[in-house]
Amino acid sequence: MLKISSLGAGNVAWHLTQNLEQKGCIIDEVYSRNLAHARMLAQQLGHATATDSLDFWASEADLFILAVTDDALEEVIRSMKVSPSAILVHTSGSQSMGVFDALPNPHGVFYPLQTFSKNKPIDFSEVPFCLEASDEDTFALLYQMATVLSTKVYTVDSEQRKKLHLAAVFACNFSNHLMALAEVILHRENLDFDMLRPLIKETMEKALSIKPQEAQTGPAYRNDRQIMEAHIRLLAGHPFEQEIYRLISQSISAMYP
């Protein structure tokens, strides 16, 4: 039975450890620099002790999952005391596997490509897991663990994972911001954002079923200059929104010349 220590008690650790436990893994320890956070997650688990110490010399864990913020990752790796035979993995989209190079331990990346909130359950069987490892045995272990959780398991090296994370920023963070700007525009007119709900839902469904490049519509796609100029005028006094309107319209025109 695989014994696991979770370093981190945030959103990723919260869901990952509980799902791993449901699949028969033993979560042995939960570390957080905030002990109260570690305790909160440990209480959700069957056998875990909470700690705010990075001294794992006495730990029985086979695998350490570092699910800490990108900022904290290097510092945690530098500070942790751990048997050189323990396997270390992180869960970050944007950190390369090379962050573990200073340690002799077998290591890897176990990156779930999903956004997590503590209070919202996630269907893990649909979460894509992106795996990378320093050696075949470690890869085999991570692969086994990932396939127990999910039907979508990918081998992704550090360079690809960075591009994947970058693509996710465009597809998710940035598209969310454009919805936020729509919310702002509607708010100025006392119109309810909910009016856009069915249209947004349909847009996403189309983008996911026929792919976004095929699904593109709108004034810039049709090269309807009259509407685009009218829209820019409607945004007078809001230079960011005007600039975004212009730039994205140009980018759409460039994609469909």
Place this chain on the structure above:
Amino acid sequence: MLKISSLGAGNVAWHLTQNLEQKGCIIDEVYSRNLAHARMLAQQLGHATATDSLDFWASEADLFILAVTDDALEEVIRSMKVSPSAILVHTSGSQSMGVFDALPNPHGVFYPLQTFSKNKPIDFSEVPFCLEASDEDTFALLYQMATVLSTKVYTVDSEQRKKLHLAAVFACNFSNHLMALAEVILHRENLDFDMLRPLIKETMEKALSIKPQEAQTGPAYRNDRQIMEAHIRLLAGHPFEQEIYRLISQSISAMYP
């Protein structure tokens, strides 16, 4: 029983007429400047004749729905011959009600805020209808017709409707383009766009449940300059993508100072 003529046989007319007929309206005529298109839609309907003539002097229709492209709308209004008592409405998000001002007819706007494709059925009960009319009687008729089709009926004047359309461009056309750019970035790395599917789905569900301004995450939201600079470097050789990355990150930072 309301008798309706549809001017236009495109995606909006296609769904609107069939749904109106199911609710007991009679679609009398379908006009398209391409007679084959008019016939194709007329065949889907119980009682409609197809025509490519804009001479409706002899028409028995009470209501003419102009569901033509924005470009064609003014020309159709100028060219159509119709009894001055017939009610005329258009279905456009971006054209003001004033396009009908040259005619003596009662008129209005019957704008379904949704994107339509011929081969994909739409649940009309969820489609927001935005109504505007030249007089109370016309408004009452449009309101009755809209509430028969949908539970979401709004009174929206021409200025508001233009802003609504603009907001829809941001929330749907532009966010789709950012997903398209993500697709391009992944394609360059031989990565499958489907990897982003669960993340996109979750992003959209969060944006719709807690509103996009509340749901924002990502490097720009966290002001993580290291990641942002790394991302700009990863986009070297792709100036549009770099510029979009910079501008939207700035706009996110401005929204969450």
